[in-house]
Amino acid sequence: MTERLNGPQAPGGDDLAAGASPGPTDASTAPAASSPAPPPEPPAGTRPAGDSPEPRASSEPPASAQSPGSSEAAAAEPPARGAKAARLGPSPKMAVLFLLPALLLLAAWVIYPIVYSIFRSLYDAAGDGFVGLDNYLAIFTDSGTLTTIRNNIIWVVVAPLIVTVLGLMFAVLTERIRWATAFKLVLFMPMAVSLLAAGVIFRLVYEQDPDKGVANAVITVVHDTFSSSQGYPGARPRENDEAPAVLKGGDVVTRQSAQPGGQVLIPLVGLKPDAVAKAPPAKPAGSGGLSGTVWLDVVRGGGGTVNQIDDAEKGLGGITVEAVADGQVKATTETAADGTFYFSGLSAGSYDIRLPKSNFEAPFNGLTWLGPTLITPAIIGAYIWVWAGFAMVLIAAGLSAIPRDALEAARIDGATEWQVFRRITVPLLAPVLLVVFVTMVINVLKVFDLVFIIAPGSVQPQANVIALEMWRVSFGGGGNQGMGSALAIFLLVLVLPFMIFNIRRFRRDER
Amino acid sequence: MRKLPPVVAILALAAAACSNSASDNPAGGNSAAASAPAEAKPLAGVTVEIAAKWTGDEQASFEKVLKAFEEKTGAKVTYASTGEDTGAYLGPRIQGGNPPDVAILPQPGLVQQYADQKALKPLSSEVLSQIDQNYTPYWKELGSAGGQVYGVLVKAAHKSLIWYRQGAFDDAGAQEAASWDDLIGKTAQTLADSGTAPFALCAASGWTLTDLFENVYLSSAGPENYDKLAKHEIPWTDPSVTTALEKMAQIFGKKDFMLGGSSGALQTDFPTCVTQVYGQKKAAMVIEADFVAASVGQSGAKVGEEAKIMPFPKAGDTEPVVLGGDVGVVMKDSKGAQALLEFLASKEGGEVWAKEPGYLSPNRNVSPDNYPSELTKQLAQTIISAGEAVRYDMSDLAPSAFGGTDGKGEWKHLQDFLRDPKDIKGIQQKLEADAAKAYGK
Numbered sequence: 001m002t003e004r005l006n007g008p009q010a011p012g013g014d015d016l017a018a019g020a021s022p023g024p025t026d027a028s029t030a031p032a033a034s035s036p037a038p039p040p041e042p043p044a045g046t047r048p049a050g051d052s053p054e055p056r057a058s059s060e061p062p063a064s065a066q067s068p069g070s071s072e073a074a075a076a077e078p079p080a081r082g083a084k085a086a087r088l089g090p091s092p093k094m095a096v097l098f099l100l101p102a103l104l105l106l107a108a109w110v111i112y113p114i115v116y117s118i119f120r121s122l123y124d125a126a127g128d129g130f131v132g133l134d135n136y137l138a139i140f141t142d143s144g145t146l147t148t149i150r151n152n153i154i155w156v157v158v159a160p161l162i163v164t165v166l167g168l169m170f171a172v173l174t175e176r177i178r179w180a181t182a183f184k185l186v187l188f189m190p191m192a193v194s195l196l197a198a199g200v201i202f203r204l205v206y207e208q209d210p211d212k213g214v215a216n217a218v219i220t221v222v223h224d225t226f227s228s229s230q231g232y233p234g235a236r237p238r239e240n241d242e243a244p245a246v247l248k249g250g251d252v253v254t255r256q257s258a259q260p261g262g263q264v265l266i267p268l269v270g271l272k273p274d275a276v277a278k279a280p281p282a283k284p285a286g287s288g289g290l291s292g293t294v295w296l297d298v299v300r301g302g303g304g305t306v307n308q309i310d311d312a313e314k315g316l317g318g319i320t321v322e323a324v325a326d327g328q329v330k331a332t333t334e335t336a337a338d339g340t341f342y343f344s345g346l347s348a349g350s351y352d353i354r355l356p357k358s359n360f361e362a363p364f365n366g367l368t369w370l371g372p373t374l375i376t377p378a379i380i381g382a383y384i385w386v387w388a389g390f391a392m393v394l395i396a397a398g399l400s401a402i403p404r405d406a407l408e409a410a411r412i413d414g415a416t417e418w419q420v421f422r423r424i425t426v427p428l429l430a431p432v433l434l435v436v437f438v439t440m441v442i443n444v445l446k447v448f449d450l451v452f453i454i455a456p457g458s459v460q461p462q463a464n465v466i467a468l469e470m471w472r473v474s475f476g477g478g479g480n481q482g483m484g485s486a487l488a489i490f491l492l493v494l495v496l497p498f499m500i501f502n503i504r505r506f507r508r509d510e511r
Numbered sequence: 512m513r514k515l516p517p518v519v520a521i522l523a524l525a526a527a528a529c530s531n532s533a534s535d536n537p538a539g540g541n542s543a544a545a546s547a548p549a550e551a552k553p554l555a556g557v558t559v560e561i562a563a564k565w566t567g568d569e570q571a572s573f574e575k576v577l578k579a580f581e582e583k584t585g586a587k588v589t590y591a592s593t594g595e596d597t598g599a600y601l602g603p604r605i606q607g608g609n610p611p612d613v614a615i616l617p618q619p620g621l622v623q624q625y626a627d628q629k630a631l632k633p634l635s636s637e638v639l640s641q642i643d644q645n646y647t648p649y650w651k652e653l654g655s656a657g658g659q660v661y662g663v664l665v666k667a668a669h670k671s672l673i674w675y676r677q678g679a680f681d682d683a684g685a686q687e688a689a690s691w692d693d694l695i696g697k698t699a700q701t702l703a704d705s706g707t708a709p710f711a712l713c714a715a716s717g718w719t720l721t722d723l724f725e726n727v728y729l730s731s732a733g734p735e736n737y738d739k740l741a742k743h744e745i746p747w748t749d750p751s752v753t754t755a756l757e758k759m760a761q762i763f764g765k766k767d768f769m770l771g772g773s774s775g776a777l778q779t780d781f782p783t784c785v786t787q788v789y790g791q792k793k794a795a796m797v798i799e800a801d802f803v804a805a806s807v808g809q810s811g812a813k814v815g816e817e818a819k820i821m822p823f824p825k826a827g828d829t830e831p832v833v834l835g836g837d838v839g840v841v842m843k844d845s846k847g848a849q850a851l852l853e854f855l856a857s858k859e860g861g862e863v864w865a866k867e868p869g870y871l872s873p874n875r876n877v878s879p880d881n882y883p884s885e886l887t888k889q890l891a892q893t894i895i896s897a898g899e900a901v902r903y904d905m906s907d908l909a910p911s912a913f914g915g916t917d918g919k920g921e922w923k924h925l926q927d928f929l930r931d932p933k934d935i936k937g938i939q940q941k942l943e944a945d946a947a948k949a950y951g952k
C-alpha cells in the first residue's frame with residue numbers, strides 16, 4: 001500500500017512530498033487514493049497476462065463496455081486456473097447460458113447494425129447497385145462533406161480541451177468555498193436540460209438584435225460604455241443623377257465644388273421623418289462665407305419638391321462638415337440644429353463639401369453570431385455551457401480522493417498555491433482528466449442536436465458536422481442511405497480509437 | 512397466469528387498432544358501446560392517424576376540420592405533426608412498416624417518390640368521384656403517379672403575392688407596383704428613401720427564396736420555359752435563369768432594400784419576417800404566400816386594412832400565378848383513411864376548413880362565401896378561374912434533395928446568392944451541378 005502511494009507522489013518531483021508522509025497515517029487514505037488515481041506506469045505494464053481479453057472487448061461500444069467486460073473476465077477466470085477437478089465456479093456451459101442474453105442483445109443491436117451499415121455503404125441510393133468504395137470516395141471529394149470534416153476537427157480540437165480545463169478550474173475553485181454545493185448545483189444544472197432545449201435557448205442568446213439576444217446585448221452595452229455613435233445611421237443622398245451630393249467610399253460629397261460666398265444644399269434621405277421630429281425645420285443658410293444646409297429631404301406621406309427645402313422638412317444638426325480642396329481638409333465645422341453651416345475665413349478658391357462617414361456610422365449592433373463565420377464557435381460555446389458542469393463534477397470527485405497530506409506537505413514545505421496546483425494536484429488528477437477529455441472527444445465527434453437547432457437554415461452548410469450530414473443525407477431529404485451508411489462507418493472509425501483507449505483505461509483501473 | 516388474459520386482450524386490441532380490416536369494427540364497436548352512448552355512426556371506434564406538417568395556427572385550424580369529421584363519422588382521428596421536413600418524418604416510418612393512415616404531403620414530388628416505393632394505396636372510388644366532382648383535371652394530374660391517382664390536393668397556397676403595410680406606404684407616399692421595374696425603381700426606392708426597409712425576407716427558410724425565384728422566373732421566362740426547367744429539360748445555366756437572377760439581384764444587391772441587410776435576412780426564419788413588417792413595423796413589404804394571413808393577424812394587423820396584398824408584379828410578359836399546395840395520400844388501406852380523405856376532398860369538408868383563416872381551397876365547389884375575408888375570396892376566385900394557366904411551385908416538383916432540403920441544392924444556392932449577389936454565373940453552375948445529380952437519380 002505504501003508503495004502504491006509513492007507512485008502518484010513521484011510526479012510531484014521533489015523529495016519534499018515523499019519525505020513528509022509518515023507511514024501509519026497513509027493507511028487510512030491509501031485505499032481511497034489508489035482507486036481513482038492509480039500509478040500511471042508500473043502495474044499495468046508489468047501484467048501482460050491479463051491483456052488477452054482486451055482485443056475482443058475493444059470492438060464493443062462504450063455503453064456496453066462495463067458489464068460484458070467484467071462478466072467476461074469472470075467467465076474466463078475458472079478455465080484459466082486449469083485444474084478440472086478443483087473447479088470452484090460454474091461450468092462453462094452455465095457461463096455461456098448466462099452470457100447468452102447479453103450476447104444476443106449485443107448482436108441484434110450493435111453487431112448486426114454495424115455489419116449491415118458496412119454492407120449498405122457499398123451500395124447506391126436505391127440499394128440495388130453495387131458501387132464499391134464510391135461512397136467513401138465521395139466523402140473526401142464533395143466540398144460540403146469536407147466542410148463537415150473540417151468542422152468536426154475544429155470541434156474535437158477545441159471543445160474537449162475547453163470543457164476539461166473549465167471543469168478543472170471550477171472543481172478546484174469550488175472545493176474550498178462555503179457554498180460549494182450550491183455553486184456546483186448551478187453549474188451542473190445545464191446537464192438537466194435536454195440538448196434540444198439548450199439549442200433553443202442558445203438560438204435566442206445569439207439573436208442579432210440586442211433587444212432579444214443576450215450575447216449581443218452584453219457586447220453592445222460594453223461597447224457603448226466606451227464609445228457611442230451620435231450620428232444619423234442610414235442617412236444617405238438620393239440615388240439619382242440630379243442629387244447634388246453622392247456617396248464616395250462612405251462619405252457624402254457634393255457633386256459640384258463651391259466657392260466662398262456660395263451656398264450649398266445637401267439633401268439627405270433614408271431616415272424616418274419621425275426620427276428627427278423634434279428638430280427645427282430646415283432653413284436656407286444666410287450669406288457670408290461659404291454656407292449651406294444639410295437636411296432630411298423627406299416629407300411624411302410623400303410629396304414635397306425633391307432637392308429643395310420644403311416647409312415640413314427638418315434640419316439635421318450636429319453633422320460634421322469639411323471643406324476640401326486638393327484632397328486636403330481646409331476647414332471643419334458642424335451644422336446647427338436647423339441644418340445650416342458656415343465656413344468663415346476661407347481663402348478664395350473652389351472647395352468640395354464633404355460629410356465624413358463618421359456622421360452616418362451605424363450603431364454597433366454586436367456580432368453576427370449566427371452568420372457563416374462565427375456559427376461553429378457559437379455552437380461550441382453552447383456545448384461548453386452544457387458540459388462544463390459535468391466535467392466539473394467528475395473532476396471534483398477525483399479531487400476529493402487525492403491524498404490531502406500530499407498537498408499539506410507541499411504547503412508546509414513552502415510551495416505556493418500555484419505550485420501545489422501545478423505540481424501536485426494536476427499530476428494526481430491526470431488519469432481523471434484524461435478520462436473526462438477522451439469521453440468529451442467521443443461525445444463531440446457525434447455532436448448533432450446543437451448544430452441542428454442553433455444554426456439557421458442559411459448557415460447549416462457552414463455549421464454542418466458529420467453526424468448531422470449523415471442524418472440529412474440518409475433521411476432528411478437526401479434519400480441516399482448508401483452514402484449515409486458510409487458516413488456512419490466513417491464516424492465509427494473516427495470514434496473507435498478513443499473508445500479503445502477509454503476501455504483500456506477502465507480495465508486497468510479495475511485491477 | 513391470472514393476470515395474463517387482460518394483457519392479451521389489450522395487446523389484441525392494440526393490434527386490431529393498428530390493422531385495417533373490417534373485422535376490428537365489431538370489436539371496437541362493442542367497447543365503444545360499453546363506454547359511451549352509441550349513435551349510428553358508421554366509423555365508431557375506428558382510429559385514424561393523420562400526419563401533416565402544420566403547427567400552431569394552421570394545426571389548430573386543421574384540427575377543427577378533423578373534429579367535424581369525428582362528429583360526423585364517430586371515428587377518432589389523431590394528428591401527428593411531421594415538422595417542416597415531412598420526408599424525414601415519413602421515411603423511417605415507411606421503412607419501419609408503420610406509416611400513418613393518411614399523410615398530407617407538402618410536395619407532389621413526394622407522391623411520385625412514395626408511389627415508386629409502393630408506400631401509397633390507390634384511392635377508393637368514393638374519393639375519386641369526389642375529385643371528379645370538385646377538381647379540374649389539372650389538380651388530378653398533380654396527385655397522380657404512373658397513371659394511378661394517389662393523392663388529392665386538400666389545401667392550396669397562393670404564392671404570387673406581396674403583402675404590404677398600408678401605414679408604411681402612407682408615410683412614404685409609395686404606391687402599389689404594376690411591374691417589377693416599378694416595384695424596384697419606385698415603390699421600394701421611395702420606401703427606402705423614407706427610412707423604412709422595403710422588404711423583409713425570411714431567408715433562413717430556403718423555400719421563401721425559391722418562391723421568389725419561381726415568381727420572377729415564371730414571369731420573365733414564361734410558362735413553357737418554367738415547365739422545362741421544372742423537369743430539368745433546360746439547364747440552370749440557361750440565359751433565362753440568368754435574367755431572373757439578375758432581377759432578383761436588384762433586391763439582393765442593395766443593403767437598404769432588405770431589413771438588416773443580407774446578413775440579417777439570412778438569419779430570419781419564417782414567419783419572423785411577417786412579424787417584422789406587421790408586428791415590429793420595421794419593414795414595409797414581405798413577399799409571401801396567402802397562408803401568412805394567420806401570422807399577420809397574430810402580429811396585430813387586420814387583413815384588408817393595415818395588411819394589404821398586391822399581386823406579384825410582372826417581371827416580363829406573364830402575370831405570374833404560382834401555387835403551392837398539400838396533397839393528401841392514403842398510406843394504410845383502411846376504411847377510416849379513405850373516408851377521411853373523401854371528407855377532405857368533399858365540398859362539406861372544404862367549407863368547414865374555409866371558415867378558418869389562412870386556408871384556401873382548390874375545390875371549385877367550395878363557395879367563396881365561406882372565407883372569412885374579402886381578400887381570400889378574391890384569391891380563391893383567381894385560382895379557380897385561372898385553371899390550367901397557373902403553375903405549381905417548381906421547387907416542390909423537383910426531387911427533394913434539390914428543391915426541398917435545408918442546406919442543400921436550390922435552397923442553399925439561393926441563400927448563397929443572397930449572401931453574394933454578384934456571382935450569378937457561379938451560382939448557376941452550382942445549381943446545375945446539384946440539379947443534374949438530383950434529377951439523374
